[in-house]
Every structure is written in C-alpha cells, then in structure tokens.
Amino acid sequence: MRVLVVTDAWEPQVNGVVRTLQQLGEELTKLGHEIRYVTPQDFVTIPAPTYPEIRLAVWPWGWMGKVIRDFAPSAIHIATEGPLGLVARNYCVRHNLPFSTSFHTRFPEYINARFGTPVSWGYRFLRWFHGPATTMMVATRSLQEEMVQRRFPSTAIWSRGVDVELFRPRPDLKKGDFLDLPRPIWLYVGRVAVEKNIEAFLDLDLPGSKLVVGGGPQLESLKAKHTDVHFAGPKFGKELAEHYAASDCFVFPSKTDTFGLVTLEALASGTPVAAYPVQGPKDVIGDAPVGCLRDDLASAARTAVRISPERAREFALKYSWEACTRQFISNLAIQRPPTQDRPRLLRRS
Structure with a gap:
C-alpha cells in the first residue's frame, strides 16, 4: 500500500505531531508499506506570524496535484490544517478523492490565546476543513466524545505510542x-x-x-x-x-x-x-x-x-507504536482498484 501524508508540521519543529508522523513512517515501512510525505521542506517557506520556528509553504497549489498523480497513493492522509493541508483537502474534494485527516492541535484555543479570536470561529473552520474526510482521527476517547459534541461528522481513534528503546531509564x-x-x-x-x-x-x-x-x-x-x-x-x-x-x-x-x-x-x-x-x-x-x-x-x-x-x-x-500504526491503517480511506464501471480516481482530470 502507498500512503501519502500531507503535513505542515515537520522538521525543524520539535513537537509531538512531528515525532508521531516520523514514527508512523518508520512503522509503515516495517510493515511493508510505502510512505511519501509532503512537507514544507518541499517548498519555499515563510515564518508563521508570532511563531518563526514554524515555516509555512508558499504557492503549493500546482505541485500538490502533480505529487498525487505521480505517486498514485492507495490512501491520502492530511495531518494538519495549514497551507499544505488546505491545498491537499481542496484538491481531493475537487477531484473526488477519498482522504482521511487527523486532529492534533487545538488551534481555536491557541489562536484565541494569541489574538483573542473567538474559539467558536476556529471550530467552525475546522468543521469545514475536516467535514469532507472519510474519517477524522483523534488521539483519545474523551477527545472523540468532545468532537462528536462539537458536531464533527466522522471520527475514529488513532492513539499514540512511545519508543521504549530510546526513552528508557538511565x-x-x-x-x-x-x-x-x-x-x-x-x-x-x-x-x-x-x-x-x-x-x-x-x-x-x-x-x-x-x-x-x-x-x-x-x-x-x-x-x-x-x-x-x-x-x-x-x-x-x-x-x-x-x-x-x-x-x-x-x-x-x-x-x-x-x-x-x-x-x-x-x-x-x-x-x-x-x-x-x-x-x-x-x-x-x-x-x-x-x-x-x-x-x-x-x-x-x-x-x-x-x-x-x-x-x-x-x-x-x-504503548506500542506498531499497534498504533495498525490502528492508523484501519482508519484510512483506501482507494478501490479501478473497475470497468468505475474510472481510476487518481487519473489526471
């Protein structure tokens, strides 16, 4: 299986989202799958307002479609709601491609803390962003329950693991x-x-x-x-x-x-x-x-x-990363192989 992961969160950022996605790639490879990341490192970037450590991709529109067509993924996962995530989401919606998303970060609360923007506005945007996805993955049962209460249409658990060989008592x-x-x-x-x-x-x-x-x-x-x-x-x-x-x-x-x-x-x-x-x-x-x-x-x-x-x-x-990765795989929107009656979804439109 070929898995395309689109993420605005990547090195040199140091956080749980980046470490989770990096570990996901390692575990998918161990299980015999092929993974392709689309990250800000593929583009010219600018610093995020008030947070220069985060780099935002500039003008990713045309290139995103080329990556999807060339890689021909079995599944597309959009990990973040930044510029790359937005372009990938809109491309998939426009071309009728199934995709999954994940909710890692409480941007509505973070933006409220920084700029005073109403939290309700943030969640309205997030419902629009994640709404077309076949599944929005969340890390815990309580977060899933909250997202259901906030009227997110389709959620599933994707938990987290830890590298117990690296992180160990010394x-x-x-x-x-x-x-x-x-x-x-x-x-x-x-x-x-x-x-x-x-x-x-x-x-x-x-x-x-x-x-x-x-x-x-x-x-x-x-x-x-x-x-x-x-x-x-x-x-x-x-x-x-x-x-x-x-x-x-x-x-x-x-x-x-x-x-x-x-x-x-x-x-x-x-x-x-x-x-x-x-x-x-x-x-x-x-x-x-x-x-x-x-x-x-x-x-x-x-x-x-x-x-x-x-x-x-x-x-x-x-907490095993392999178990978490198998959980991730079970949540993916797997593209069906083409049939005589159903054209291949990933063809050029």
Whole structure:
C-alpha cells in the first residue's frame, strides 16, 4: 500500500505531531508499506506570524496535484490544517478523492490565546476543513466524545505510542553530573509558548531545580523573567532521552493538548508525571499510580516525585507504536482498484 501524508508540521519543529508522523513512517515501512510525505521542506517557506520556528509553504497549489498523480497513493492522509493541508483537502474534494485527516492541535484555543479570536470561529473552520474526510482521527476517547459534541461528522481513534528503546531509564545519569543542578530536577519538555501554560510550572514553589527543554516564541522573555530556571533549548534523539531520564519528575502544565506524547516519553524514561486533571493527562495516566493529576500543580509534583521509576517504566511498556500504526491503517480511506464501471480516481482530470 502507498500512503501519502500531507503535513505542515515537520522538521525543524520539535513537537509531538512531528515525532508521531516520523514514527508512523518508520512503522509503515516495517510493515511493508510505502510512505511519501509532503512537507514544507518541499517548498519555499515563510515564518508563521508570532511563531518563526514554524515555516509555512508558499504557492503549493500546482505541485500538490502533480505529487498525487505521480505517486498514485492507495490512501491520502492530511495531518494538519495549514497551507499544505488546505491545498491537499481542496484538491481531493475537487477531484473526488477519498482522504482521511487527523486532529492534533487545538488551534481555536491557541489562536484565541494569541489574538483573542473567538474559539467558536476556529471550530467552525475546522468543521469545514475536516467535514469532507472519510474519517477524522483523534488521539483519545474523551477527545472523540468532545468532537462528536462539537458536531464533527466522522471520527475514529488513532492513539499514540512511545519508543521504549530510546526513552528508557538511565540510572547512572541521576547519580552523575550530566545535569549539574540541585535536586530534585523538575522537567518540562515542549514548545515554549503561551498556549502551553509554562508559567504555571515556572511559578511553582518547589525545591531543587526547574529545567525547560524546547524552544519557542516565549523562550527569551521567560529566560529574562525566570533567571532561576535552567533553559536547555531544543534537544533531539539520545540527548533528549537523557534529559528525561536524568530528571526526577516531569511537570506538564498544559491544559490544551489533545494527548501529550511527552508524558509517555517521560514515563518510558522512568520519570513520573505531574499534571492538571484535564484531557490528555487524564486519558494517558488516569488513575494509574505513575503520576499525580491535581488542580494544585505544586502538590501534584511533590506527590509524583516520590513514585518509583520502575512503576512508571512498566506502565509505558504497554504503548506500542506498531499497534498504533495498525490502528492508523484501519482508519484510512483506501482507494478501490479501478473497475470497468468505475474510472481510476487518481487519473489526471
């Protein structure tokens, strides 16, 4: 099977969407499928307003149709609602091509936080965007229920996994000087942006050290304001995994994430999680004794840091990327082979 994935989220961005799509490609290849990405790296790009780390493709219209015709995919998946996603969506609608989508990011809430745009306007746009898709994939059951309430017509679960070989406990790092900081070390990994509610973490009265891994539009202002916090910048691969494993507790202050892949990465690294009891953490952790979810985030952190790394690791081992990829495949809109009565959908119109 040939799968075309169209995404506006791609390297050098460092976030759960990019890591999920990269892992999806690896797992699809292992299962014998062929994957082709369409990303901003294929185009001239400009920086997104207020978020220069995100690059937006310029003039992708004519090229998108050529890619679809040349690759002749068995299935088309549109992962994001940016310029590339819009062009792919409109091409598929115009040429009667089945496609699936996924809902990764709460753009209505994010845009509201940045510009004050009404959240209802954002969801009206998203219903228009995802409406023609055969399936809109979401990460959790509670998010699916919410999307049904918001009148999205067709939804299915596509959960997330974690690379338990890369993200694993490394006990020697807690004993050594890899992170030469007073303990306990409270870690945040992710975008440094207002929608992530990072200041709720930075303002906590906690002993030891706070460590922030990631970049984003708030990085410089928060570094200037919180001089007692260690800002390590973006980290990748093994170095990122080592930061997880060397920390004592992962603090996840976001209230708008649809899943929070970073919480699984922390748990796989043997690092317990403190978070608010909201969608995402509630779906991943729930009542499992591997983290603490409370409205009082400082209290949650002081409780979570006492949880054993072994318990956190054991919990994360249940999340397999292969199982998530098979779930993704089952949600795809597979193109039927051409018949005498039915012309091939991917021909040039």
